[in-house]
Amino acid sequence: MSLFLLLAKRLAYALLLIAAVQAMNFTLIRAAPGDPAEVIAGEMGGADEAVMAQIRATYGLDQPVPLQYARYIVHSLTGDLGTSYLYSRPVVDLILERLGPTVLLVATALLLAMVIGTLLGVAASRRPDSAASGVITVLSLVGYAMPVFWTGILLVLLFGKVLPILPIAGMRDVRIYGDGWVVMLDVLHHLVLPALTLSLVYLAQYSRLARASMLEVLGTDYIRTARAKGLPESSVVYKHALRNALMPVVTVAGLQFGNLISGAVLVETVFSWPGLGTLALDAILGRDYPTVLGVLTCSAALVIVANLLTDLAYRWLDPRLRGRR
Numbered sequence: 001m002s003l004f005l006l007l008a009k010r011l012a013y014a015l016l017l018i019a020a021v022q023a024m025n026f027t028l029i030r031a032a033p034g035d036p037a038e039v040i041a042g043e044m045g046g047a048d049e050a051v052m053a054q055i056r057a058t059y060g061l062d063q064p065v066p067l068q069y070a071r072y073i074v075h076s077l078t079g080d081l082g083t084s085y086l087y088s089r090p091v092v093d094l095i096l097e098r099l100g101p102t103v104l105l106v107a108t109a110l111l112l113a114m115v116i117g118t119l120l121g122v123a124a125s126r127r128p129d130s131a132a133s134g135v136i137t138v139l140s141l142v143g144y145a146m147p148v149f150w151t152g153i154l155l156v157l158l159f160g161k162v163l164p165i166l167p168i169a170g171m172r173d174v175r176i177y178g179d180g181w182v183v184m185l186d187v188l189h190h191l192v193l194p195a196l197t198l199s200l201v202y203l204a205q206y207s208r209l210a211r212a213s214m215l216e217v218l219g220t221d222y223i224r225t226a227r228a229k230g231l232p233e234s235s236v237v238y239k240h241a242l243r244n245a246l247m248p249v250v251t252v253a254g255l256q257f258g259n260l261i262s263g264a265v266l267v268e269t270v271f272s273w274p275g276l277g278t279l280a281l282d283a284i285l286g287r288d289y290p291t292v293l294g295v296l297t298c299s300a301a302l303v304i305v306a307n308l309l310t311d312l313a314y315r316w317l318d319p320r321l322r323g324r325r
Contacts, residue, residue, distance in 0.1 A: 023069070025296045035061075085286065112203065114253055146200065152194075155197055156193075173190075194270075209249055218237075261299050276295050
């Protein structure tokens with residue numbers, strides 16, 4: 001199957017999946033207890049029944065739920081995800097403002113976890129009975145057992161009070177103006193702790209997975225043949241063995257991308273990172289239905305894109321898959 005046909009097929013599946021996600025989320029959110037009109041009226045300082053009725057009519061909350069869903073689907077097809085109850089702004093604008101920080105955080109954490117975790121796993125597999133392999137295994141188990149929010153709180157306490165060398169909140173320093181390298185370095189400086197917190201648990205998983213996969217690959221016949229030919233050990237490990245050993249790591253990374261976004265919600269809350277996680281939390285607490293639905297739809301689209309990239313990575317790692325459907 002050509003790459004174009006593959007992308008077209010995956011896109012068709014993606015549209016159907018997003019439609020199913022919207023239907024499920026819309027139903028669950030509407031079934032939840034609470035009235036957004038009461039939240040809006042509370043922010044206004046209270047309202048009588050006439051004002052409450054006007055609020056419901058303004059936001060379409062007085063209409064039957066099936067009609068609300070039909071209107072939402074029709075508007076979403078044109079890129080209109082509604083207007084936020086809390087911010088009185090288009091949901092699309094709110095998501096676009098917060099999407100960049102979340103993608104930056106998740107992509108950085110995933111890259112750190114995959115690269116460092118794989119390298120640690122490879123190092124442990126080359127000498128599986130050594131003390132270094134044991135240390136890596138123990139650290140991996142400790143990292144896997146640490147909840148994301150607890151790790152974040154510990155790092156906030158450490159670098160906020162004991163070693164105040166890294167920022168513990170926000171994405172930028174308000175005292176730094178302008179654009180260019182100065183602002184970029186400032187953002188990266190603020191990114192260190194959130195990305196480290198989010199990547200630790202996955203780094204531990206990838207190191208364990210890479211170690212087990214490398215041990216299996218290093219025992220295969222073609223690796224023994226490569227060694228018998230006199231190839232350097234570094235070439236055998238990193239050129240011949242690692243490429244096949246990465247398949248399970250890539251598979252798990254693609255499957256866990258949704259969990260990574262879920263973890264980003266906690267990390268963004270702990271470090272006040274201005275991403276989709278904090279936006280979703282505020283929207284949930286404020287019964288802001290359009291914003292919650294928009295964030296969930298955007299998250300589903302990110303997961304679908306990650307799975308598509310995983311499929312493309314398969315074809316790059318294993319040429320035998322390029323001609324298959």
